[in-house]
Amino acid sequence: MSEVRYTDQHEWVRVDGDTATVGITKFAAEQLGDVVFVEVPEAGRKVNAGGEAAVVESVKAASEVYAPVGGEVTEGNAALADDPAKVNADPEGDAWFFKMKLADSGEFAKLMTRAQYDEFVKGL
Amino acid sequence: MTDTTLRKTPLHALHMELGAKMVEFAGYDMPVQYPTGVLKEHLHTREKAGLFDVSHMGQAFLAGADPAKALERVTPADVIGLKSGMQRYGLLLNDAGTIKDDFMFTKLDGEADMYIVVNAGTKEGDYAYIADKLKGEATVTTRFDRALLALQGPMAGRVLERLSPGIDKLTFMHVVRADVAGCPAIVSRSGYTGEDGFEISLEGKDGERVARALLAESEVLPIGLGARDSLRLEAGLCLYGHDIDECVNPAEATLMWSIGKRRKTDKDFAGADKIVGHPPAKKRVGILPIGKAPAREHTQIADKSGRVIGEITSGGFGPSLNAPIAMGYVETAFAADGTEIDLIVRGKPMPARVAPMPFVAHRYKRAS
Incomplete structure (x- = not known):
């Protein structure tokens, strides 16, 4: 059974067992506008919770994507590099950025639930 | 909001x-x-x-006995030679001969006053400067409304x-x-x-x-x-405050084309002695990153040995080219089209080359 949580940097992370899948939220994609470049991490890279893990750029601006939780990257979504517009089309589905092996499930539990994240976005 | x-x-x-x-x-x-x-x-x-x-740009009219002649006090453009019913691009220079702004000036057919448009962010300062420099010869009426x-x-x-x-x-x-x-x-x-x-x-x-x-x-x-x-x-056009500012002169900005021939001969503008006949130490150039990653403003430019030779002043993604594009300043020795350089993006050198501008051909409706 999977569960999705959210960060105040507008990443989402879905956990199935000890595998976490990370992307950016629809809100983040809308704020960025047309995405033209994505750089995802290579498998094997170790990331810390809150550390820089990927890059997403729109016509106008570049943004970092942070790892919501710590662990080892198992796969970057190569399809995004070829078709960055996917991030605007399906940010919380097909356009996941990377998958990783979750090091500490306690970090995941500290993140926002959907209801908490929606509330957070409303306050921005 | x-x-x-x-x-x-x-x-x-x-x-x-x-x-x-x-x-x-x-x-x-x-x-x-x-x-x-x-x-x-x-x-x-x-x-x-x-x-x-x-509409945020700064429109104004310049009145006086000879507003064209007066305007040449603050710009190296050939204002006097502009034909009636035409517009021209010019640089507004400070006393040191560096670029205070770029602007358009117009002689309307049958009208004595010149019509001027300067950049939004600099308009108050520009017109105060112009009014002061042209005191006794011409007066500025701003029309920011x-x-x-x-x-x-x-x-x-x-x-x-x-x-x-x-x-x-x-x-x-x-x-x-x-x-x-x-x-x-x-x-x-x-x-x-x-x-x-x-x-x-x-x-x-x-x-x-x-x-x-x-x-x-x-x-x-x-x-x-x-x-x-x-x-x-x-289109390879400068954005004031980014690609040109008071830290660069017209030669470094590769905007010498905007200086009238007569003005270059007479050297009758601020900083003329420093730039006419003297190649600049650095130059504004077009830059095409070879990969897909855009290089943004303030990205450092290095030569192939890693020595920093300049900086990006405008950089992003060119939708018509479907590729990243940039402009910036490099030491003159690296300014030739095709020169291989590196852009330091997120700490890593990314290959790029100096390229001619415009990146997308201009399609103006010329008289010819």
Whole structure:
């Protein structure tokens, strides 16, 4: 059974067992506008919770994507590099950025639930 | 959301109605994009016609016994030689001969006063400077209350012809007074996208009416500052405060073409001795990253041995090229087209090369 949580940097992370899948939220994609470049991490890279893990750029601006939780990257979504517009089309589905092996499930539990994240976005 | 401390153009209510995303720019609350989005707005302008609100720019009139002669005190452009009914690009120089601003100046047919448009962010300072330098010779009347619309794109001519019959006969850099949708306007065949198009100066109260009339034409979409920036960068045009400022002179900025021949011969402008006949130590160049990653403003430029040789001043993604593009300054030894360089993006060298500008060919409607 999977569960999705959210960060105040507008990443989402879905956990199935000890595998976490990370992307950016629809809100983040809308704020960025047309995405033209994505750089995802290579498998094997170790990331810390809150550390820089990927890059997403729109016509106008570049943004970092942070790892919501710590662990080892198992796969970057190569399809995004070829078709960055996917991030605007399906940010919380097909356009996941990377998958990783979750090091500490306690970090995941500290993140926002959907209801908490929606509330957070409303306050921005 | 609107910040009430920001200034508003005469088209502000229309931007809100059109669902624009507003940002602060030069003290104004301006549309950065509409629901169409930057990418599509950019491509639409290159394909059809886009309407831009540039009312934040600084319009003014210069009056005096010989305003053209007076204006040459602050610009190295050939103002005296400009023909009536025409417009020209010029640089506003400070006493040190570096670039205080860039601007357009116009001689309207049969009118003594010159019409001038400077950049939004610098307009107060520019006109105070010009008024001071030209004291006793010419007086400045600012018209920041006027609206300024830009209609840009290959279909701009046919669209404006419907609202102002005969206007399509105007060629690049020519200017006339004409009625547009029944409103008195100063219309120039010019713009800042590299495309054919017009800039339309109107009484503030007429701005929204004319904008609505243009938007009612099927070819026209409203375009925000986001696409304006990517369009001008593809066209190789400078953004003041980024690509040119008071830290560079016209030679370094590769804008010597804007200096009149007579002025170069006479060397009668600020800093002339330093730049006429002296190659600059650094130069503004076009840069094409070889990968897909855009290199943004302030990205360092290095030679292949890793030594820093310059900096990006404008960089992003060129929607018409579907590739990253940039401009910046490099040491003159590295300024030749094709020179291989590295851009230091997120700490890593990314290969790039110096490339000729414009990146997208200009499509002005020249007289020829």
